[in-house]
Amino acid sequence: MARVLDVTGFGAVPGARADAAPAVTAALRAAAAQRGPATLRFPPGDYHLWPERAERRELYVSNTVGDDPRHRDKTIALLVEAAEELVISGAGARLILHGLQTTFAVLDSRRVRIEGLAFDFAVPTVVDATVVAAGVAAGRAYRLISVPEATLFSVEGRSVRWHGELLGTGAYAWEGRDALEYTQVHDPASGRTRRAPNPLFDRVRRIEPVGRREIRIEYDHGGEPADTGLVYQMRPTTRDHPGGLVLDSAEVTLSGLRFGFLHGFGVVAQAAQDVTIEDCEFRAPRDTGRYSAGYADFVQFSGCSGRAVVRDCLFDGPHDDPVNVHGTYLRVAGQPGPRTLELEYAHRETAGMPQFAPGDQVEIVDRETLRPIAAATVRRVRQPSGRDHDAPLRSIVLTVGAALPGGLAGRAAVENVTRTPAVHLARNVFRNVPTRGVLVTTRRQVLIEENRFERTGMAAVYVSGDAAEWWESGPVRDLTVRNNEIIEPGGPGVFVDPRSSRSDPAHPVHRGVVVEGNRFVLDGVPALDAKDTAGLRFRDNSVVRVGAPAPDVVLRSCPDADIELGSHPDAGVGPAQVGTVIGAPGGEEQAIRPRPAS
Structure with missing residues (x-):
């Protein structure tokens, strides 16, 4: 029979504004240490999780920041590590994240189920700015934009400074100005969202706040804007965290979860086996003025095996693809021997992850045609661990069981066909x-x-x-x-x-x-x-x-x-x-x- 633990037994208080991170960490460690099945309950209510005392791990995750040393360590609000037969249950519970964090991570675990919880950010890292009025006054064009209650900003001269919360370090969790680095435009009337230019901060003459949530922008031209009702969704572009992570784990189910916002690169299943995402909702809370529920993709399976299942979910308001399933081609950079290849990560946002194990089957393809050149079995591999930077993060040396054709350097790429779901x-x-x-x-x-x-x-x-x-x-x-x-x-x-x-x-x-x-x-x-x-x-x-x-x-x-x-x-x-x-x-x-x- 499964043992049941409760986060309140470790000091978490639903509804309190105090930082629940230490209590949640202690509860998760205790649950993972149980022998046999265990359930960890979150009673209904809000739990605030701040980054200062959250768990941290050095991790390298597909399509994020690659081997950038500034972002090696990931801050994780809900960390499940080395667990087996664990259920985390939280119907009616909402975890509110502060700063920049990964909502949850399941590492080195088996038969884990997370169900019923809702996740949101106190200050999302996307600014949803709605044009509530526009026109021409005294010969000058203007727009009145409205931002959600959760969005923090200050008007500084002819510029708007957007920022996150003030942390214990005395610095903002994040900050940027005006249009930030990326914009997409949402039209609530037509139900369409598109990548498009951002004219909000072009040729600005004056900016002034109007009340707490509105900003009036006046321009040095008289062309009347025609975008009343549109929502400009603006954000930085550094994917410093995965939104959620299932890494080196098997038989993991995410069921009935509600993601109001995911910072970074969505829920990533990486080198995982048999992952199911069911009855989950990826959508900004209604009636908040927010439309963006994610900073990039919502769900990505990278280098997985077994079955990848996504069913009965709602995907509403990402900034990239809702579901992406793929492996990773590694470029052949050298061929020091007939059975040995020097490989490298070619894309700047992916590096540092182990890709092979002895016994895996690989396919070598021509980079121009993607036509297979050869297949082989891995015998030995020297590669990064995905958990530290002791070994080179962008290169892998692979030895296979049979001689390979020559001339592969520069023209070929390698895929691990064993890790395909x-x-x-x-x-x-x-x-x-x-x-x-x-x-x-x-x-x-x-x-x-x-x-x-x-x-x-x-x-x-x-x-x-x-x-x-x-x-x-x-x-x-x-x-x-x-x-x-x-x-x-x-x-x-x-x-x-x-x-x-x-x-x-x-x-x-x-x-x-x-x-x-x-x-x-x-x-x-x-x-x-x-x-x-x-x-x-x-x-x-x-x-x-x-x-x-x-x-x-x-x-x-x-x-x-x-x-x-x-x-x-x-x-x-x-x-x-x-x-x-x-x-x-x-x-x-x-x-x-x-x-x-x-």
Whole structure:
């Protein structure tokens, strides 16, 4: 029988403003030390967690700050470490984080379940500035912007200084000026969010506060602004923390969690096995004037294995992709022997992580075509630990069991194909997304079904893979996208776009992609756009046009494609367009007549 512990037994007081971090740390350590199953309860109420006495660990996390020594140590509000068979339960409990922190981390653990908790930040690191009025007065343009109660600022001359809370060190947790480093624009009326320029602080003549939450900005020109009602979502760009972390752990479930805001790079599952995220809500609290619930992605699986499951979740208001599943290509920098490769992390935001273990299977690919060159089994590896900086953080020396072809340095990349998960994404809702809804590059079975994608800024489902830009690895071998609603995406509904610089029609990058039973509502974009993919199947889909025409399907270098299109009337909207463009063997596009629906 599971032993039940309560955070109040360690000194935490729900509803108190005092720092609960020491009590929560003590409770988590005690729970992890239990032999056999244990449950740690958070009774209903608010718990404030400050960074000064929180747990800290040196960690290197995918797509954050790489090996930047300024950000080696991560501050963690809720740390589960070396635990087994632990449930953390908190229905009705809300953890309010102060400063810059990772909400939770599960390290070196097995069979952990976190359920019911809500997380939020006292001062989010995104400024949501709503234009509540705009016009021209005395020949000069002006805007009146309103910011949420949680946003802290001061007006200093013709500039606005945004900042976090004052910490015990006497410094602000974070600060920046005016438009900060990144902006995206949210339109509550249309339900669209897009990456766009920020005109709020261009040619400013005067700035003055109006009450506690409003700022009047006057300009040195007379052009009337036309953006009343829009929300400018501004933030810095340094991803110094993961928003949450599951690292080197197995059988971890996040259930019924509510994320009002995630600072940094979302919930990252890294080198983890069998991770499930279910019935979770990623959304800013209603009626607060806040719209941004995340600083970047919401969920990322990096170098995982087993099954990656995301189901029955709401993703509303990220600053990048809600769900991203990928591995990491490492560049071949040297080849000192026939069985030895010198590898390096190529992207500045990813470094310091171990990538291989003896017995793992690796694939070596040509960086330009992404075509496999060789496969091998790892025998020995010298690499960073992911927990310290004693070894070089950007380089790995890998020895495999068989001789490799020569001339790999500079032209090849290596992927660990053992650390690739099967993926199931089901019954999720994606809205107010500036980018893609789902990115996935993994060679194991992927099923994306019964989701609703509402007006994503780019493609709803994106299949990439590249060894030149983000170095996110993995060919797709078995992907089914079925029974989803894809409503007015800003890019193709399903976009299969390996970032190869040279196509090889005889050796496509991806294969086994099936798009079936989906309902597409489209304005000027195709339902499916694909290149370098073999055996595509497009069938039983409803394609409804509500705006500009476009081909339903665009293919380039996609042999053995089976494209079924037909007229699918929708009341009040009109029939689907049935034109298609399909690539010839050499990659040139030519119009053909598709096979009609039976």
